[in-house]
Amino acid sequence: MITLAAFGPLFGLPDPSPFVCKTEVQLRMADLPYRTERRGPPQGPKGKVPFIDDDGLLVGDSTFIRDHIEARYGIDLDAGLTPRQRALAWMVERVVEDHLYWATVYARWAVAENFDKGPSIFFEGAPDAVREAAREGMLRTLHGQGFGRHSLAEVADLADRSFAALSEILGDQPYITGATICGADATLFAGLAAVLTPFFDTPVRDALLRHANLIAYTQRMMAQFYPEFTTSGAAVA
């Protein structure tokens, strides 16, 4: 049985980490039995979550977890896609994980009121100094990545360009590459849901709210993969 290290439902989301959420959706797409367990980044092979424990084998990083489950269980989450659609799917993943993710991190960690009601929860019970050091560490990471050098409005502007591009690509298709669901739909859904949660009121979210097809897509995916979450009263918009 696969165990997925996760934080658990938080911030109005199935998981506060879009990478965990992506992996969970891919496990559900693959129809593989799994359970989640609260294990923190330091316990993982890459020092991050998600990671899985598959009968004693630890695999870290959502992309390598996908590789592992596809190879070990004979699954292709991109089955039916043309080479061009597969290429597009990879590009979509890169925009979501290497661009939009950092706008999400900025909105949660760099905006003081969002940090106080959001990520600071991870350090509940710890001394204030630990919480502050973690926040400063993330701000340094954002500075290194680049977004930390921008204002919130500039970050929202950059995010908006990615939302506009994704909205254009999605159009009125059910899934990002067309009629057939693929692995990148898990990534896109998780990345959009992380922004769309009403728990954090940010200009990045406001930018996403301008794209009705992305909102409808996120809600459809939530209903498809987390019916229990949708009916528990949580919402993504």
Ligand SMILES: N[C@@H](CCC(=O)N[C@@H](CS)C(=O)NCC(=O)O)C(=O)O
């Ligand atoms: N490339 C990784 C990214 C995972 C990631 O950034 N996870 C964050 C949570 S959203 C984490 O564990 N951060 C803890 C840390 O960096 O110490 C993946 O695809 O799994």
